[in-house]
Amino acid sequence: MSRIQLALNVESIDEAVQFYSTLFDTRPAKRRPGYANFAVENPALKLVLFENPGKSGTLNHLGVERASMDEIVEQAERLESAGLTLDVEGDVVCCYARQDKHWVTGPDGQRWENYVVLADAGADLEGKSLADVQAAPGTAGDLGPATAGGCCGSSAADGEAEVTATTCCAN
Numbered sequence: 001m002s003r004i005q006l007a008l009n010v011e012s013i014d015e016a017v018q019f020y021s022t023l024f025d026t027r028p029a030k031r032r033p034g035y036a037n038f039a040v041e042n043p044a045l046k047l048v049l050f051e052n053p054g055k056s057g058t059l060n061h062l063g064v065e066r067a068s069m070d071e072i073v074e075q076a077e078r079l080e081s082a083g084l085t086l087d088v089e090g091d092v093v094c095c096y097a098r099q100d101k102h103w104v105t106g107p108d109g110q111r112w113e114n115y116v117v118l119a120d121a122g123a124d125l126e127g128k129s130l131a132d133v134q135a136a137p138g139t140a141g142d143l144g145p146a147t148a149g150g151c152c153g154s155s156a157a158d159g160e161a162e163v164t165a166t167t168c169c170a171n
Contacts, residue, residue: 011056
């Protein structure tokens with residue numbers, strides 16, 4: 001099933017998760033430090049939350065989660081044949097998942113992604129807060145924006161996902 005994705009910046013991930021769990025009567029499908037996503041069935045929505053103090057209440061990005069690579073290819077071909085320019089990212093880590101995707105920019109500068117999830121990433125962080133991870137032995141204390149937001153990435157190598165910052169969650 002394809003569904004619209006709405007990614008929001010929130011001040012407190014814990015407060016936001018509590019609110020959206022109540023609003024949509026569902027628990028998060030994935031919870032990582034400073035990050036949560038909901039796979040809402042009715043209405044069909046992928047709600048993504050990024051703890052981003054100082055930017056709360058703003059849109060992070062928009063997208064459409066697709067059910068298969070065939071849909072990604074079909075949409076890319078359709079958009080390109082309509083004259084739109086795509087920014088293609090293959091096998092990247094974003095939002096704690098390996099994904100294939102492409103981005104297109106709307107006339108007012110809003111970026112939309114079409115993506116398919118290939119595999120989970122960061123499962124060892126499920127349910128942990130930023131404070132939990134920062135306090136863990138052997139961490140530098142400052143995990144940086146990529147880990148804090150769980151987003152964006154580079155190509156996965158040897159089955160391991162390396163998280164690095166790019167444009168996905170920088171808004």
